[in-house]
Amino acid sequence: xxxxxDGLVEEIRRVAKLAxxxxxxxxxxxxxTQFKNILDQLQKLSELDTKDINPFSLEDMEPMPxxxxxxxxxxxxxxxxxxxxxxxEGYFKVPRIVEGDHDEK
Amino acid sequence: xxxxxxLKLSALELVEGYKKxxxxxxxxxxxxxEHIEVNERNLNALITPLYEEARSxxxxxxxxLARGEELGSLFxxxxxxxxxxxxxxxxxxxxxRMLENWISPYxxxxxxxxxxxxxxxxxxxxxxxxxxxxxxxxxxxxxxxNPWDLSRVPGGxxxxxxxxxxxxxxxxxxxSDTGGSIRQPAAFCGVYGLKPTYGLVSRFGLIAFASSLDxxxxxxxxxxxxxxxxxxxxxxxxxxxxxxxxxRPNYAEFLNxxxxxxxxxxxxxxxxxxxIDDEIxxxxxxTIEICKEAGAEIVEVDLPISTRYGLPCYYTxxxxxxxxxxxxxxxxxxxxxxxxxxxxxxxLKSRGSGFGPEVKRRILIGTFxxxxxxxxxxxxxxxKVRQLIIREFNAAFSKADVLITPAxxxxxxxRGEKLTDPVKAxxxxxxxxxxxxxxxxxxxMRASMSQSGLPVGVQLIGKKFGxxxxxxxxSVIEQVVGPAATALGGDRK
Numbered sequence: 001x002x003x004x005x006d007g008l009v010e011e012i013r014r015v016a017k018l019a020x021x022x023x024x025x026x027x028x029x030x031x032x033t034q035f036k037n038i039l040d041q042l043q044k045l046s047e048l049d050t051k052d053i054n055p056f057s058l059e060d061m062e063p064m065p066x067x068x069x070x071x072x073x074x075x076x077x078x079x080x081x082x083x084x085x086x087x088x089e090g091y092f093k094v095p096r097i098v099e100g101d102h103d104e105k
Numbered sequence: 106x107x108x109x110x111x112l113k114l115s116a117l118e119l120v121e122g123y124k125k126x127x128x129x130x131x132x133x134x135x136x137x138x139e140h141i142e143v144n145e146r147n148l149n150a151l152i153t154p155l156y157e158e159a160r161s162x163x164x165x166x167x168x169x170l171a172r173g174e175e176l177g178s179l180f181x182x183x184x185x186x187x188x189x190x191x192x193x194x195x196x197x198x199x200x201x202r203m204l205e206n207w208i209s210p211y212x213x214x215x216x217x218x219x220x221x222x223x224x225x226x227x228x229x230x231x232x233x234x235x236x237x238x239x240x241x242x243x244x245x246x247x248x249x250x251n252p253w254d255l256s257r258v259p260g261g262x263x264x265x266x267x268x269x270x271x272x273x274x275x276x277x278x279x280x281s282d283t284g285g286s287i288r289q290p291a292a293f294c295g296v297y298g299l300k301p302t303y304g305l306v307s308r309f310g311l312i313a314f315a316s317s318l319d320x321x322x323x324x325x326x327x328x329x330x331x332x333x334x335x336x337x338x339x340x341x342x343x344x345x346x347x348x349x350x351x352x353r354p355n356y357a358e359f360l361n362x363x364x365x366x367x368x369x370x371x372x373x374x375x376x377x378x379x380x381i382d383d384e385i386x387x388x389x390x391x392t393i394e395i396c397k398e399a400g401a402e403i404v405e406v407d408l409p410i411s412t413r414y415g416l417p418c419y420y421t422x423x424x425x426x427x428x429x430x431x432x433x434x435x436x437x438x439x440x441x442x443x444x445x446x447x448x449x450x451x452x453l454k455s456r457g458s459g460f461g462p463e464v465k466r467r468i469l470i471g472t473f474x475x476x477x478x479x480x481x482x483x484x485x486x487x488x489k490v491r492q493l494i495i496r497e498f499n500a501a502f503s504k505a506d507v508l509i510t511p512a513x514x515x516x517x518x519x520r521g522e523k524l525t526d527p528v529k530a531x532x533x534x535x536x537x538x539x540x541x542x543x544x545x546x547x548x549x550m551r552a553s554m555s556q557s558g559l560p561v562g563v564q565l566i567g568k569k570f571g572x573x574x575x576x577x578x579x580s581v582i583e584q585v586v587g588p589a590a591t592a593l594g595g596d597r598k
Contacts, residue, residue, distance in 0.1 A: 012469065019428060019472040020435070020449075021465055022457025031466060037528045038470060042417045045486045048410070048493065055488035060495065060544070060569070062304065064346050079210045085442035092438055095447050 008032060108136045112273035113591050116182040116330045123170060123181050130181035134163035134225055137183045141274050144593060150249045150268040151228040152188045152198055159227040177223030178333055184219055185269040185278040188229040189236055191310040192216050199312050200232040200244040203434050203441045203459035213310020215279060215321050215338040222337045227275060231265030234461045236286055236314045238262050239533040242524055243463045251293060252592035253559055257517040260290030267294035270324045273591040277334050278324040283314050284419050285537025287322045288549035292512035292562025295551040296589045297325045302570045303544035304349045307342030315426035318541040326589040328580055332356035359576040365401035371505030374405045381514040388552035388561045392509055392582055399581045406501040406508060411494045411539035416531055419538040421474050421487035428471025491542050498543045502568045507578045511536045512549040512562035540566055548575045551589050
């Protein structure tokens with residue numbers, strides 16, 4: 001990967017933000033060097049001529065079966081909800097997403 | 106028979122013993138559980154032993170036996186299941202802090218199959234976090250150790266499953282294999298490990314890592330057991346759309362052949378000059394010799410692209426798929442979560458603290474190669490290279506029925522040896538990865554023991570749905586080298 005190591009660190013910060021991963025300074029330092037070594041390896045792929053190759057050829061694959069879109073009863077919602085970090089009245093609860101001054105009811 | 110002898114019996118021998126009334130299911134399960142309790146202090150092969158569940162099931166099965174009910178093919182057989190495969194009512198951690206306390210409200214298809222066949226699940230096996238790793242050292246629950254040498258790793262990511270079978274916890278176990286996670290630990294622990302053809306075994310209930318590569322498969326100490334458990338878990342299932350509806354053969358029928366007349370065995374051209382352990386090279390040539398003496402035609406095959414570009418191809422595609430699959434762990438619906446003021450902070454902090462280092466590394470790589478400015482150069486190019494690898498295997502299989510290759514480039518390595526250098530650690534999967542990229546079946550088996558007393562494994566690769574060919578060649582080899590041995594209880598070979 002080209003660019004200075006500062007550039008690489010910035011790139012990792014950007015990617016971590018996209019991936020919704022908080023990294024501490026220590027992790028940033030470690031991952032920085034490893035990231036570069038791994039990308040160097042991945043870049044070897046560019047040595048191969050892949051002109052005219054269909055990247056998503058499915059000629060070897062069995063066609064996917066169709067099935068009816070049917071409702072199947074499943075009555076264990078309470079077990080699922082009881083494992084939610086926060087739930088209220090049968091719903092998953094998250095911090096408020098909509099900005100504004102409305103008081104909570 | 107002394108109770109400790111139960112630990113060495115194969116699954117099919119146990120079923121025979123129950124039928125003849127030689128011992129009861131609770132005798133066997135109790136012995137296994139005591140053995141586990143003592144050895145877990147060292148091995149750490151299990152994240153969750155299921156003492157109570159296994160005990161009550163054994164009483165239930167003994168009652169069924171007494172009533173003269175028809176017995177399933179794995180009746181009363183203790184089984185260890187990797188902890189990324191769900192069992193109803195039991196926690197499924199994936200070796201991660203993220204799912205440390207998550208109780209699954211449903212069972213995987215393979216678990217339903219095992220239970221219908223009468224098996225007893227005695228524990229959930231230790232693994233590298235989310236199946237990412239080759240040593241089980243990336244488990245949030247501490248590393249599992251190799252029962253042949255406690256200073257060494259059992260391999261990974263299904264290291265706990267392989268160690269359990271080698272240590273006599275159970276004759277059979279389930280693992281999952283995305284790039285070698287069944288075959289590499291099987292080689293390191295000296296047991297059989299089969300990665301079935303992509304699409305043979307339903308992944309319903311397997312927590313996804315890389316969906317175009319993941320496959321569930323068995324560990325065992327005998328080929329008969331491999332065939333028996335494969336028969337059970339390969340039952341078709343509409344809940345995994347990739348699971349084939351093709352009819353499954355009777356896998357046991359491929360065993361017990363003595364001749365490979367008319368059968369072609371391929372080996373990797375120039376394997377002698379590869380950077381692999383000398384004892385592994387010797388095991389390969391001995392294995393080829395066994396096939397030759399059984400009448401097989403030996404042919405040389407070339408896999409230059411797979412050998413040179415398999416690793417970078419895999420380490421582009423697998424992290425890309427993982428970054429997408431692991432997006433579901435967001436701290437909202439289940440799993441590890443921190444208290445936060447806004448939703449974004451909740452995501453960032455829950456994922457930042459819930460995932461360990463290797464998982465974060467791979468999510469970052471995956472997110473990077475899928476970025477709009479990198480996509481063509483990395484991800485799309487890797488998909489094209491994957492097509493070249495498929496073509497290369499197709500060409501090899503126009504000359505041979507089965508290929509013999511190393512399972513791993515080295516013998517089991519020391520704990521901590523490859524923790525700090527991921528690129529070096531990724532090399533452990535050099536020979537197993539191309540098989541996943543091409544969707545093929547492959548078996549790793551013990552071919553000999555090293556001078557230092559460690560298992561030496563080889564890999565047999567088959568055509569798509571060529572599990573029978575693999576079993577046939579392996580059966581001839583097993584008749585010479587013997588089935589796998591157990592590593593605990595003073596019977597190290």
